[in-house]
Amino acid sequence: MLESIWFLLWGILWAVYFMLGGFDLGVGILSPFVGKSEAEKNALLGSIGPFWDGNEVWLITAGGVTFAAFPAAYATLFSAFYTPLMFVLFGLIVRAVSIEFRNRRESSSWRGLADAGVLVGSFLPALLFGVAFANIFKGIPIDGDGVFQGNLLTLLNPYGLAGGLFFLALFLVHGALWIIHRSTGVTRERSRSLARFLWLPLTLLAVIFLFLTAFYSRLWDNYTTRPILLVIPLLAVAALLSMRYLMAKALWGRALLSSFAVIFFSVLFGVVGLYPYLLPSTLDGAYSLSIRNAASSPSTLAIMLVVALIFVPVVIIYQAWVYRLFLKEGSGS
Amino acid sequence: MDVTLLSRLQFAVATYFHFLFVPLTLGLSILLAIMETAYVRTKNEEYREMTQFWGRIFLLNFVVGVATGITLEFQFGTNWSRYSRYVGDIFGPLLAIEATVAFFLESTFIGVWALGWNRLSPRLHAASIWLVAIASNLSAIWILIANAWMQNPVGYVMKAGHPVLSDLGAVVFQGYAGLAILHTLAASYVTTGFFVMGVAAYHIARKQFLSIFIRSFRIGLSMALIFALFVVIEGHMHGANLAHIQPAKLASLEVNWVTQAKAPIFLIALPDESAAANSVEIGKIPGALSLLAFHSPSAKVIGLRDIPKENRPPVLITYLAFRLMVGLGGVLLLVAIGAWLRRNRIESSPFLLKVLLYAIPLPYAVSLLGWTVAEVGRQPWVVYGLMRTTRAVSPVASSQVAVSLAAFVVVYALIGITAFWLIAQAVRKGPGAADRHYAS
Numbered sequence: 001m002l003e004s005i006w007f008l009l010w011g012i013l014w015a016v017y018f019m020l021g022g023f024d025l026g027v028g029i030l031s032p033f034v035g036k037s038e039a040e041k042n043a044l045l046g047s048i049g050p051f052w053d054g055n056e057v058w059l060i061t062a063g064g065v066t067f068a069a070f071p072a073a074y075a076t077l078f079s080a081f082y083t084p085l086m087f088v089l090f091g092l093i094v095r096a097v098s099i100e101f102r103n104r105r106e107s108s109s110w111r112g113l114a115d116a117g118v119l120v121g122s123f124l125p126a127l128l129f130g131v132a133f134a135n136i137f138k139g140i141p142i143d144g145d146g147v148f149q150g151n152l153l154t155l156l157n158p159y160g161l162a163g164g165l166f167f168l169a170l171f172l173v174h175g176a177l178w179i180i181h182r183s184t185g186v187t188r189e190r191s192r193s194l195a196r197f198l199w200l201p202l203t204l205l206a207v208i209f210l211f212l213t214a215f216y217s218r219l220w221d222n223y224t225t226r227p228i229l230l231v232i233p234l235l236a237v238a239a240l241l242s243m244r245y246l247m248a249k250a251l252w253g254r255a256l257l258s259s260f261a262v263i264f265f266s267v268l269f270g271v272v273g274l275y276p277y278l279l280p281s282t283l284d285g286a287y288s289l290s291i292r293n294a295a296s297s298p299s300t301l302a303i304m305l306v307v308a309l310i311f312v313p314v315v316i317i318y319q320a321w322v323y324r325l326f327l328k329e330g331s332g333s
Numbered sequence: 334m335d336v337t338l339l340s341r342l343q344f345a346v347a348t349y350f351h352f353l354f355v356p357l358t359l360g361l362s363i364l365l366a367i368m369e370t371a372y373v374r375t376k377n378e379e380y381r382e383m384t385q386f387w388g389r390i391f392l393l394n395f396v397v398g399v400a401t402g403i404t405l406e407f408q409f410g411t412n413w414s415r416y417s418r419y420v421g422d423i424f425g426p427l428l429a430i431e432a433t434v435a436f437f438l439e440s441t442f443i444g445v446w447a448l449g450w451n452r453l454s455p456r457l458h459a460a461s462i463w464l465v466a467i468a469s470n471l472s473a474i475w476i477l478i479a480n481a482w483m484q485n486p487v488g489y490v491m492k493a494g495h496p497v498l499s500d501l502g503a504v505v506f507q508g509y510a511g512l513a514i515l516h517t518l519a520a521s522y523v524t525t526g527f528f529v530m531g532v533a534a535y536h537i538a539r540k541q542f543l544s545i546f547i548r549s550f551r552i553g554l555s556m557a558l559i560f561a562l563f564v565v566i567e568g569h570m571h572g573a574n575l576a577h578i579q580p581a582k583l584a585s586l587e588v589n590w591v592t593q594a595k596a597p598i599f600l601i602a603l604p605d606e607s608a609a610a611n612s613v614e615i616g617k618i619p620g621a622l623s624l625l626a627f628h629s630p631s632a633k634v635i636g637l638r639d640i641p642k643e644n645r646p647p648v649l650i651t652y653l654a655f656r657l658m659v660g661l662g663g664v665l666l667l668v669a670i671g672a673w674l675r676r677n678r679i680e681s682s683p684f685l686l687k688v689l690l691y692a693i694p695l696p697y698a699v700s701l702l703g704w705t706v707a708e709v710g711r712q713p714w715v716v717y718g719l720m721r722t723t724r725a726v727s728p729v730a731s732s733q734v735a736v737s738l739a740a741f742v743v744v745y746a747l748i749g750i751t752a753f754w755l756i757a758q759a760v761r762k763g764p765g766a767a768d769r770h771y772a773s
Contacts, residue, residue, distance in 0.1 A: 050448045053399065054441035057432060063406055064429035071421020078410025078417075079727035086737045089407055090744055096400035097748055100392065104755050146418065147728045296422045297497045304426050311433045318438070322445055325452055 002301040003291035004276070006069040009308065011271030013065055017058035018129070018167075019263045024052040026175015028095060028122025032115045034179060034190045038108065041115060045099060047182035050326045052099065054319055056092070068304055072146055072294035073278035080140055080148030084128045084155060091128075095121025126171045127164040131155060134163025134209075137217040137270050139280030144287050159216040166209045169202040170263055173243075177256040182327075192247075195255070199244050206240060206266075218280070219273030232272055236265035337726045339734040340412040343741060345708075347404045349701050350745045354398030354752075356700055359473055359518060360525025361391050362466035364552055369459040383545050386764035387529070390756055392447055397752050399440065401745070412734065416715055416725035423489055423498045424479055431475035438468035473521075474514050481510035483716050484707065485578045496719065509578060512571045513707075519564040520703060523665060524696035526557025530672060531693035532760050534686040537679060542763050550679060558669040565666065568659075569625065576626035579717060580635040581644060582710035585651040587622050589636050596622035596634035604648045609638050646712045654705035661699045668692055 027048050035041035067074040078085060098117030102110075138159050141149040176195040180188055210233070213219050223229050239261035246255035274280075278294055281287035295301065365387055372380035406428060409417045417425070445453070446461040453461065482488075488503030489496035498504070533550035536542050575583040583589075588604045588611050589596050600616025620630030627634070637645055668688060675682045711717055715725040 050444040053444050054437070056403075057437045057440045060403060060406060060436060061429065061432040063410075064425070064432045067406075067409065067417060067421060068425030068429035071425050072418050074410050074421065074425070075414035075418035075727075078407065079412075079414035079729055082411050082727070082729050082733050082737075085407060085411055086740070089404055090740065092403060093400040093744065093748070096396055097751070100396035101751060101755060104393070104759070296425065297492070300422050300426055300498045303498070303501055304429060307426075307430055307433060311437075315433065315437045315441075319441055322441055325445065325449065328452070 002298055002305065003295045005305065006065075006295070006301055007275060007278070007291050008271075010062070010065055010069060010278075011268060013058065013062040014133075014271070015264050015267035017055070017062050018171075018267055019260050020051070020055040020058055021125075022171045022174045022263055023178040024048040024055055024175075025122040025126045026171040026173070027178055028118045028175075029126065029172060030175050030179065030191070030194070032119055034176075034187050034194065036186075038111065040187050041111075042103070043183060044179060044187060045102065045118065047179060049099075050322065053096075054322065056096075065304075069296055069301060070278050070289070070291070070294045071296060073289045076142055076146040076148065076289060077136070077279055080142065080150070081132055081135075081155065083152050084132060088125045088128050091121040091124030093121075123168075127168050130164035130167025131160045133167070133267075133270060134160045134216075136279055137163075137213065137219055137274060139217070139277075139282045139288070141283050142279065142281045142287055142289070143283060146287075146289065149283065157216075159212050162205065162209050162212050166202075166205045169198065169205050170259075170266070173198045173202050174256075174259045174263065177252065177259050180252045181256050192252070196247050199247065203240060203244075213273075217273070219270060222273050222275060229272055232265055233269045236262055236269055239265060334731065334735070336729065336731040336734055337723050339731055339738055340726050341722065343412060343734060343738040344408060346738065346741050346745065347401065347408060348704070348708075350749065351398065351401040351405060352700060352704060353697060353749070354394050354401065355473065356521035356524035356697070357391070357394045357528055358398050358469050359521040360556065361387060361394070361528070362462065362469050363522075364525065364529065364556065365391060366459065366463045366466045367552070369462055373455045373459045379545055379548070382764045383549060386545070386759075387549070388447075389759045390532075392443075393752055393756050393759065395443060397748060400748075404741075412727050412729070413715070413725050414727040416720065419495050419720055419725070420482075420716060423482060423486075423496060423504065426498070426501075427475060427479040427482070427504070431472055431479070435468045435472035435475060439465055439472055442468070470518065473518065477514045477517055478505055478510045480707075481507060481513050484513070484711055485509040486716050486719055496716075508574060512567065512574055515567050516564065516571050516703070519560040519567060520696070520700050522556050522560040523564060523669075524700060526553045526555070526560065526669070527665065527689070527692055527696045529553030530557060530689045531691075534679075534689035535760065536763060538683060538686040538690070540680075542765075543680070545764055547679065551676065554669070554672050554676060557665075558673050561662075561666045561669045564662070568662075573626050573628070576634065579711070581637065581640045581646060582651065582706075583626060584635060584637045584640065585646050585648045585710055586655040586706070588648065588652050589622055589634060590638050591636040592633065592639045593636060594623065594631050594633045595620040596626075596632075596636075598622045598625070602652075604652055606645075606648050644713065646710050651706060651710040654702045654709065658699050658702035658706060661695055661702070665692070665695055665699065 027044060031041050031044040035044045063074075066077070094117045098114040098121060102114035102118075105111075132155075135155050135157075138157070140154065143149055173195055176191045176198065179191040180195065183191070223233070239258045243255050243258040243262065246252070246258060276291045277288050278291065279289040281289070296304075365384055368380055368384045368387065371377070372384060409424075409428075442461045442464040446458065446465060449458055449461065482504055485507065486496065487507045488498065488500035490499045491497070504510075529549055530553040533546040533553060536546040537550065572583065572586070575586070587596075587598050588602045590604075590610055597617045597619045598621035599611070599614050600618070601613065602611045602615070603613040604610075605612040623632040623634055624630045626632065637648065672679070672685060672689060675685055679685065713721050713723070715722040
C-alpha cells in the first residue's frame, strides 16, 4: 500500500516539475526567437526570473524521492542514463549561470553568449527528459543485478526520440502561452502566432507518440484491464483540443491552464500505465524493477510520507503566494 | 584509469567546486539579513546600500552554488549506483527531506528577495532574506547529517544484506553529526567574515565609501573572530570524537603507527606508508595525542599498525591535509586577533588592510583541506566499516566517466573564472552602482 502511494506521489512530483519547469524551459528556448531587441529578450527572461529557481527544486525533489522511495530504481535508472543525464546536468548548470550572469555586463556579445547558454541549457533538458521517460515506459535491457546492458544508442530508439520531440513541443507551446500571459506588445503578438502554429505539430507528435506507445510499451495493458482509467488519456486529449479552441477564441489565460492540464495528464497517463513497474526490463520480465523489488523499507516510506504530507502543502502554499506576488500587475520595477 | 578512481576524481572536482560557493551562501545570507533588519529598524539609507552591495555579490555566488549542487544529487545515481542501492533506505530520505524542508524555501525566497524590492513592504522583504538564511543553513545541516551517516553509520539494522533505517532520531541526533555541523557552519562563518573584511579592506585602503565599509569591516570581524575561536575549541572535540569512532583516521592525522599509552604528537613528521613508520620525526611531545584524544596523557591510542593494511586510509594525504588545515587555521585566528586589536585604527593600518585583502582565499583553502581530512581519511570506506568505496561505483564504462570528468573540469573552470571575475568587478564598482536586473 505504502509502495503504491509513493509510486503515485513519485509520478505526481515529476508531473509537477514538468508543468512548472516546462514553461521556464520553453521560454528559455523561445526567447532568442520571439525577442528581437535586447529589451524584448530581457523582458522575456524576466517573465521567468522569480520562478525558475523554485521550479527546479521540484526536479531535485523528484530525484530525491526516486532515491529515497525506490533506491534500486534510482541506482539503475541514473547509471543507465549516464550520458543523457550528464547533458541534462550541464544544460541546467549553464542555464542557471547564464540567466544570473546575463545582465552583469553592458555588452551585447556578452548577452548573446548568455542567451545561447539559456537556449542550449533549456533545449537539452526539454528534449532529454522526453527521451528518458519514453525509455522508462518502453523498458531498457537490465539484467538480474539491475545492470544496464546497453549503450547510448539503445536509448536513442524511435520511441525515445518521439518522446523527446513530444516533450519539446509540449514545452514550446507551454512557454509560448506563458509569454502571452506575461508580456505585452510585439513579443505577445509573435507568441500568439507561434502558439497557434505549434499546436498542429504538437498534436501530430502526441498522436505519433500514443500510437508508438502501443507498439513499444505495455502502458496500454493497465488501461485495457481497467477501462475506467481511460479517463486520464481522455482528459489529456480533451485538454489538448480545448487548448486549440481557446486559442482560436483568444482566451489565452485559459489556453495556458489547458496546457498545464495536457502536461499533467500526459505524464500521469504514462505513470499509471507503467504501474507497478518503475523500470521494465526488456531482457526478462523477472528483472524488471517494480514497487515490489525496488522500494525502501515500510518504515522509511512511512516516515517520508509524514514529512511529505506536512511539508509539500506548505511548499505549495508559499510558492502559490510567490506566484501571486509576481503575477500582480503594476507594482513591478 | 579504472572507473573507481575516475569517479572519485569526478566527485572530488564536483564537491570541491561546489563547496567554494557554499560557505559564503551560509554566512553572507545571515549578514545580509542582519544588515537589512538594521535598515528596516533605523531607516538609515546606508544600511540599504550596504545590503544591496553585498546582495549583488551574494546572488552571483549563490547561483553557482545552487547550480553545482544538483550535480551532487545526480552523481550518487550516475556514478555511485551500487552505493545508492545499498544505502538508499537511509541516505535517500535524508536528501529528500533536505529538498522538501529546506531547499524549496531557500530557492523560492531567493527569487522573492532578489526581484521583490519594489513589490514587498520593507519588513516582508527583510523577512524573505531571513528565510533564505535559515533555509540555506538548514539545508547544510541535513546534508551534513547524511555525510555523518557515511562517517559513522548508526540507527540501522541489517536486512537482506543492506542497512535499513531503524531509528531516524539516532541518525539525526548522533554526536558526529552535531560536531560536523558545528565545525562546518563555524568554518563557513569564518570564511564569510574574512571575505567581508577583505573586500572592506580593499575600499578602506582606497579611502572610498569609508562609512559603509568600516561598518562592514566590523560586522565581518565579529563573525570571523567569534567563530575562529569557536572552531578551535570545537575542532578539538571533533578530533577527540574520532578516537572513539574512526581510530584509523585519528592515527593518520597524527601519524601514530604504534598502539601505545602516552601516544605522542610530532611537531614535524613524514610518514612512510610502505614501512609503516615515519621516516622523519622531529619535536616529539610524549603523551600529547593521548591527552587530546582521551583527556589523559597515559591513555592508550590505537596505532596504524594494528589496523589491517587494507583498512588504512592514505596516510600521507590525510596527515598533510590535517596539518595544513590546522596551521592555516591558526594563521587565520592570529590575523583575526590582529584585526580586532586595530579595529579602531583600521584606516591607518595599511599593512593590515593588505593582509586582509590577500587573506580572502585562505579560509577557502582551509575548508577544502578540512573536507579532504574528512573524506580521504574515511577511505577505504564509503560508509565507514560497512561498504568499501571500490564496491560503491556504478557499472558504467570508464570512457563515459573520463569524458564527463573532462567536461566537468572544463565547464567548471569556465564558470569559476567567470564568477570570480564578475564578483571582483562588483566589488571594485562598490556600492551605489546599481546594475539592472530584469525589467519585470
